Amino acid sequence: MHTTPTDSDLVQQAQDGRTEAFSVLVDRYRQKVFQTCMGFLHNGDDAEDLTQEVFVKAWNALSSFDGRAAFSTWLYRIAVNKAINKTRKNKLRSFTGIIDEVTESGYADEDAEINLMRREQREQIKSAVNRLKSRQKKAFVLFYYQELSLAEVADVLEMSPKATESLIFRARKRLQGWLSR
């Protein structure tokens, strides 16, 4: 009989240096990690690069994984921390003008005008999410982009579920304020 190996089976094998076991874990979690990265970077290519970095980091740190938390919890913790660092670096880069903002294309017809409005809305939403404090942002992304339960988000952030709930509430409240302006 063929049974699907559990995460901890695979982690143990990977800790013994078996890369093929780790690749099963990558297949299992790449989309979840990618969704988290999207919540921070809002760009498919960047999120994919960051996903790659997250798994390479996880592989290199695997010997320090002691199984106290679930592998997925540990992995998402790496993901949100790496993502926060990345957004800080991006902020610095855009501040110094290395990233050029996409320039507006001419809007000759109505369609283009609607597109422009949509794009402006999206930019407003993106910058509102980006303005959240890092803990609020982590909680918001894990809860809404990744659809983790409150208890799971709490585990990743190493907080109580109650504190996590109020973190998400405050994030929502701030977003509400910024977006309704």
Added chain:
Amino acid sequence: MTCNEFNKQLAMLQRSGEMTQEMQEHMDECASCKETYEKEQLLFDFVEEEKALKISPFVTTRIMAQIERVEKPSRMVARPAFVSLLSVVVLILGFFSASLFSGSEASSLADSTEIIATDYFFSANPGSQIEDIWLNSYSYE
């Protein structure tokens, strides 16, 4: 229901689309809260759209390639060290087997073994040959 209460309750709804009757009634009368609600809907549409994006399945290949690239150097160092160690063992075995064939009696085997051993440990430059093999195998990497 006041606008403040509406906003608070809206932020407390964990998933969108769980409005109470009271909230619905307030929104029907209050344009500003209706707008707040609509902006929130845009936010959640945006989140839905972003998280619906699929990662390329080839990312696994790229990740594994990067991991194995990092892994390789340690294996490349380990192999020549093992090979040269093996060659030293073969070399020493060679000495022994040579004496085995040249010596006619069992006692002479013991004698010659002792000579080889003393030559090795008490020579002016003990182990230099072994060191050379090791150093060379590293420097060619």
